[in-house]
Amino acid sequence: MLFIDLDLFKGINDTYGHDAGDAVLRAMGERLRATLREQDTPGRLGGDEFLVLLPAEHAQRDAAAVAARRVADKLMAVLPQPIDWQGHTLALTLSIGIALYGDAEDPEVDQDDTQVDSAQALLKAADLAMYSVKQAGRNGVAFFDPAMEAAVQQRHQMQRDLAAAIDAGELRLYLQPQVDPQGRIVGAEALLRWQRADGTLVPPGAFIPLAEETGLILLLGRWVLHEAARLLQQWQADPRLARLRVAINVSPRQFREPDFAQQVLAAVRNHAVSPDRLELEITESVFLDNIDTARGALRTLDDAGVALALDDFGTGYSSLAYLAELPFDVIKIDQRFVARLQNPTRQDEAIVATILALGRRLRMQVLAEGVETAAQEASLLTHGCHLLQGYRYGRPMPREQFEALVLSQPDEG
Known part of the structure; x- marks a missing residue:
């Protein structure tokens, strides 16, 4: 799963108005669909946050990580390209967090709830990875590391x-x-x-x-x-x-x-x-x-x-x-x-x-x-x-x- 956040999107809304922000979101959605493969599943989580769910095509974790990073790099190259809006050039960057299935499994989850909780855990892990990019200065890609969750809990x-x-x-x-x-x-x-x-x-x-x-x-x-x-x-x-x-x-x-x-x-x-x-x-x-x-x-x-x-x-x-x-x-x-x-x-x-x-x-x-x-x-x-x-x-x-x-x-x- 890729968790994508548009850096400094609020600044576009504050400077140019919500119509400009809506135009950016539409452009991001169109570019996502055009860039991803048919088997990839994009979606908007809310606000300026997007998700991309990649199919489980690789048995080995390393191979899955390489494939996910390849997709992230492609999105980093395409999505931030400037957007022309009413004579203005709108530019932004991305922070992308990547989590692989199994990164954040909870051994105490009841068997009946495994599917739901695993999806929630995957989303949380990708979100934490994205947050680590923000903390490092934005405009980048990071994989989830279990130490991230421990650090966030310690911080809270x-x-x-x-x-x-x-x-x-x-x-x-x-x-x-x-x-x-x-x-x-x-x-x-x-x-x-x-x-x-x-x-x-x-x-x-x-x-x-x-x-x-x-x-x-x-x-x-x-x-x-x-x-x-x-x-x-x-x-x-x-x-x-x-x-x-x-x-x-x-x-x-x-x-x-x-x-x-x-x-x-x-x-x-x-x-x-x-x-x-x-x-x-x-x-x-x-x-x-x-x-x-x-x-x-x-x-x-x-x-x-x-x-x-x-x-x-x-x-x-x-x-x-x-x-x-x-x-x-x-x-x-x-x-x-x-x-x-x-x-x-x-x-x-x-x-x-x-x-x-x-x-x-x-x-x-x-x-x-x-x-x-x-x-x-x-x-x-x-x-x-x-x-x-x-x-x-x-x-x-x-x-x-x-x-x-x-x-x-x-x-x-």
């Missing part, structure tokens, strides 16, 4: 566990020191960690992308926001902690919430903390959809006194334009530039020096992240870097450890 379980982690009290804020040129801690970046009930830490790379994809990032983002504000409130009792600023990362999806600025201001107000003690780290990607909406939200936050940092500076396309238009207080030099300062070329030094000079001219602080060595630190300080962050000053650590580190510093003279 993690999604359920993550949704429950907030109420279960399994989320933690770890703090990584940010220091001034004299090496004194002046703030921290708050980083989300998930510690399961058994004490094991789930790596951020294992759950943050999942949260972004499923929308759970909104719940996590709100938790981080309120937890950071609560932390700042508690620090007010000690002058050595009350002077610190806490920076939190804002995901593009979170920033695009219509009431995002109001959420931030409510958290600051409800915890009775000074807005300038909270810093929002925002990447360029949040502005790509609607610069006007972003400008409005940032102006509201800036007017209230919330600190704003442009994260990963230098890695996007339009950072300079954003610096001119938007009210940032801090520029964060991406750690990839900092890493190159270990054995810098003249160009590496020039790039960092230019960013630092730009920050001074715009009256913004510049923070270098990813500082690990004395050589990197020396280069940054030589060029006048305001703030530094990285393993040289401490890895992300639990709150108690961070507070002890701050309180162990000698008093300022």
Whole structure:
């Protein structure tokens, strides 16, 4: 069985309207019938999804796989050819998943239901194979592998566990020191960690992308926001902690919430903390959809006194334009530039020096992240870097450890 999905079909509907989408679907159906053999059975599952059922002509699995791949390759060559519609050229690609009968048999199925369940299992296997193509970037062909199903089940379980982690009290804020040129801690970046009930830490790379994809990032983002504000409130009792600023990362999806600025201001107000003690780290990607909406939200936050940092500076396309238009207080030099300062070329030094000079001219602080060595630190300080962050000053650590580190510093003279 071949499971065919038209990549980015929704974009055609959104751009040209449903009449264009219907024209694409009709063309796909006609091309399927023209390309397949008489003994092959095509069908439309729904939306932009099609199925092709191939006859069982091969006793050996390898031979069946070769035959199925041959059909898939033929469809990949014919179906994506551009379609002319009312003066427009409509182009798309395909993601095709292939499952062979016997790939996903369930040994626990009742004998009376074997035929139905085998068909359902075959469809599910082909769907999973197609999904793996999507995950790999679309426009390709993949065979079902039993490991795919295990991975999907594991992913769904993690999604359920993550949704429950907030109420279960399994989320933690770890703090990584940010220091001034004299090496004194002046703030921290708050980083989300998930510690399961058994004490094991789930790596951020294992759950943050999942949260972004499923929308759970909104719940996590709100938790981080309120937890950071609560932390700042508690620090007010000690002058050595009350002077610190806490920076939190804002995901593009979170920033695009219509009431995002109001959420931030409510958290600051409800915890009775000074807005300038909270810093929002925002990447360029949040502005790509609607610069006007972003400008409005940032102006509201800036007017209230919330600190704003442009994260990963230098890695996007339009950072300079954003610096001119938007009210940032801090520029964060991406750690990839900092890493190159270990054995810098003249160009590496020039790039960092230019960013630092730009920050001074715009009256913004510049923070270098990813500082690990004395050589990197020396280069940054030589060029006048305001703030530094990285393993040289401490890895992300639990709150108690961070507070002890701050309180162990000698008093300022």
